[in-house]
Amino acid sequence: MLKQISGAIAVTVIMSVAANTASAGAGAWPLPRGDAHNTASISAGLVAPIKTVWTAAPPHSDRALMCTSGHTVYIAAGRSVYACDMATGRTRWTADLSTVALHLTALDIAPSATSINLTEPVVLAGRVVVGICTPTDGYLVSLDAATGKTRWVYGEPTGDAHDHRPILSAAILYRGRIVVRQGQNLVALRAENGSLVWTTPFGDPGVTILAYTSHPAVEGHVAYFNADSGVAYAVDLETGRPIWRRPTGGFSGVDLPVLHRVEISLSACAPLFVATKAGDTVMVADGNGNMYALDTVDGAVRWTSHLGYVFQFACPPGTSKPAPVYAATNSGFYEIAPETGKILRQRLVDGGVWRCALSAKQAVLAFSPLTVKGWEVFDLADWKTVWREERFTPLTSVAAGANRLALYGSDFGPNGVAGPRELRVYCSADSLASAN
DSSP, rough: OEEESSSSSOOOOOOOOOTTTTOTTTOOBOOBBBSSOOOOOBSSOSSSSSEEEEEEETOOOSSSEEETTTTTEEEEEETTTEEEETTTTEEEEEEHHEEEEEEEEOOOOOOOOOOOOOOEEEEETEEEEEEEEESSSSEEEEEEEOOOOOEEEEEEOOOOOGGOOOOOOOOOEETEEEEETTTTTTEEEEETTOOEEEEEEEEEETTOOOOOOOOOOEEEEEEEETTTTEEEEEEEEEOOOOEEEOGGGTTTTTOOSSSSOSSSSOOOOOOEEEOOOOEEEEEEEESSSEEEEEEEETTOOOEEEOSSEEEEEESSSSSOOOOEEEEEOOOOHHHHHHTTTEEEEEEOOTTTTEEEEEEESEEEEEEEEETTTTEEEETTTTTTEEEEEESEEEEEEEETTTTEEEEEEEEEESSSOOOEEEEEEEEEEHHHHOOO
């Protein structure tokens, strides 16, 4: 059971998610960056006064990862997945995944073990799909979104740290198949029962480091990945075969037929798919502070820009003309022309902007817990702060749905010391009043 700390108390805002060609529909945030294009877009603006609707503390966890569908927020925290009512915080169901793994796959680890990590949950076709990573093994679990009942588990225990097969990306749904990265492979499973359709090697064969791959951007039958070797990939979801590979870091603009290991650390930033006047483009970032605009057809570099370490990209809901692209980086918040890479506006912030989500006119910006702290609603037209929370600082996850905003983080007191990690769900006062 998720421990609920409080009901409605003072301080919040929010919105519903944009319905566009890549999203699951209005009022949902089913994927780590909201929709299949990773736009983190919100259809409605944020209206003050702001109220905190409810707060809760997931047990046994320093982080919580979230997604939403309808009026439910799904939280992967510690060893469990929780389904909670977005309006009230009531726990609808809890699934203990350490018990699931022990029972269904003979995982040689106690249910109370702390060495279990969960990947970002996603809502796909009435299921909540989440990965389990242990010191030696990896599993993908499909839960019924309405009941939390386990539908299937994919993965076999190896018990061998040298044959580690962790789940290294959030799942994608494509034509009745779930595609996910497991160890050095990309695998496709039948969504109804978890049986294997195909498996294919993923990434640079010269790289043995198993780092988490950020959630891909998906358009049509193609998924665009950032891989741990410092290479961007376009992958055919029908077969798992790469369409193109593009080294980043010192190799921008160089098309190599055979890739060699690139000695850089790729940013954890998820790629962003955008349509521009020059054609469809995918934005990626590397660990050296560079941003790249790549042609989706062949991976050719259209432009590069040095912004600092990019934490997240975002793009507002569709407009009649190409919208700017926004980047939250370790130096601040940037508005960028997607056709040229020109910096249109910037807001420099000590410690940077760690998280961002956008409506057509406003942004939610979360600041570094090491320096500025807090989060705010920021007007994109006037380039000014509309409302600010000084102490509560989002750390790992942002999700939206049912006119609510969910943030997971800590309250930093006057002395700068972080309080316990907790989930806070916010709503505009007007929205809260109409719901009551």
